[in-house]
Amino acid sequence: MKLQFLHPLYAHPGPIASVYLDTSRDVDDPDRAIDRRWRKLRESLLAHDADEPTVRAIEEAVGTDREVAGRHGRAVFAAHGSLVLAETLPEPPAHDSALYGMLPDALPLALQHTPDIPYAAVVTRRRHIAGPGGKEELELEYEAGRWPMNRVAPDEYSHRRVPVEAWPEEAGRFLAELADSVDTNGVEMIVLSGDPWAVNSLMRSAPRKLHGALVKLKDGRHGRAAPGRALLEDELGILLDDRLPDHDKKQLDAFLGQRARHPEYVEGIAATVAALQREQAQTLILDRPVEPDRHLWVGTASTHLALSGEDLSAFGLHYFWEEPAVGAALIRAAAGTQADLIAVPRDELPLEDGAAVLLRYTGT
Structure with missing residues (x-):
């Protein structure tokens, strides 16, 4: 992330x-x-x-x-x-x-942003139009954002209604918009729900680039989102809460390779601090829940962090202090050096001291 x-x-x-x-x-x-x-x-x-x-x-x-x-x-x-x-x-x-x-104290906010998966949700509903003729129309709600923050602050929302007979043409235009969203925003999952005929037509007509992203919910009977909440929030939670973005999966694989070769450079608080000091960390990796009981020493710049005040003094710093929140120091260093953040459950990837880094480069 x-x-x-x-x-x-x-x-x-x-x-x-x-x-x-x-x-x-x-x-x-x-x-x-x-x-x-x-x-x-x-x-x-x-x-x-x-x-x-x-x-x-x-x-x-x-x-x-x-x-x-x-x-x-x-x-x-x-x-x-x-x-x-x-x-x-x-x-x-x-x-x-x-x-x-x-x-x-930025780490709790950062952790609420993870895993930060780009997604889209689509709900279609068939409704009868009052008046003579008994015509029907399809109502389409579309929402896109990043999970899980967009549970309460959706980025993009659109709502449209079309006569049922005009749906095939409208579906083609809408699928083109979805394909553009995949290209522009990196959308990884598009969840479809609602009227079976409308959803099935989207599935059948979808271009190849959408095939791996489309997910059709079996039960298409879903109510409208509560005020300020995401479309299909509960269903998205089931699909996305235990998932990592594709980019993060690749980074974790790369980290595991580095750890297998040189664990002393990439795992543990000492290695993590050293990599962030040198702006060598491509990604900060933390176990969650984060261990809160370790202090670090920091200065005014994002790379001013160390395990002791003596270390910072040895670097020529004259103004530094003990920072009681280890997460505050680590997340500032990561943000200031353009490192990413990945948070993983401790039981899935236990890390020494609960912290590790994927290195941008190695000297070995």
Whole structure:
């Protein structure tokens, strides 16, 4: 997964406030519950010397996802009195948190973005047109985005209605749009559901380049998406939650090859830090859940990280500090050196210290 979406967090020096808040709407009086939780975080930020303008900037962004139904969360970052980044999360955070420090607490946000699979969802419905003649039309909903973030923030949505007799021609145009989306956005899965005749016609007429991406759901009876939620959200979760993008699969295969030859260069926190220091990491690989109990030492630049302050001093740095959140240091280094991120369940790929890298090049 690319990490460009995190770049605004590092565009200006800290300190920066990082807030993760459960903003789910599936409880009684959700606004009151959210306000109560936010007030606790607000007090915590002020107690840790966050300035009032920065806290106000966060407060203004906390409640801007009221139109999103169901369980979800909010990640908000602000510094020097201005909002830096705010995103709606597909899952509520494990616990509400508010940190104020020199580095943003960006790893939980990055992990919610993974596996970051480009997909499309298509739902067709047949409906009768009121009036004489008893004509029918087909309604088509189309949505595209990246899973799982687009569970709560779909990127692209279109809605059209066509007479049933015009569907074959319209289906041809729509399939051309899907093929273009595969070329332009790298869409890896296109999930079809709805009216059997309309879906089957899409399957039969699809160009060859779409054959490997099309998935037809057996049960085509699906209701409309809840406000702010993705089309076919539950079905997409079953299909995509345990899947990696094709690019990430190839990178993991390459990592396994490097590990088989030279594990001391690619696995463990020492090897990971060394590769990020040298801008040699093509991809940062983390086991999830991430081990939280290791500290690193960091400076002002993304490559300023080490296992000890003595190491940074030996590099000629005079300003550095101990960073208690290892994830904050690693994810800043990865984003700052254009490294990708892959997160894998620990039971599928156990890593020494829970961290590893795929190297851009090796000196051996």
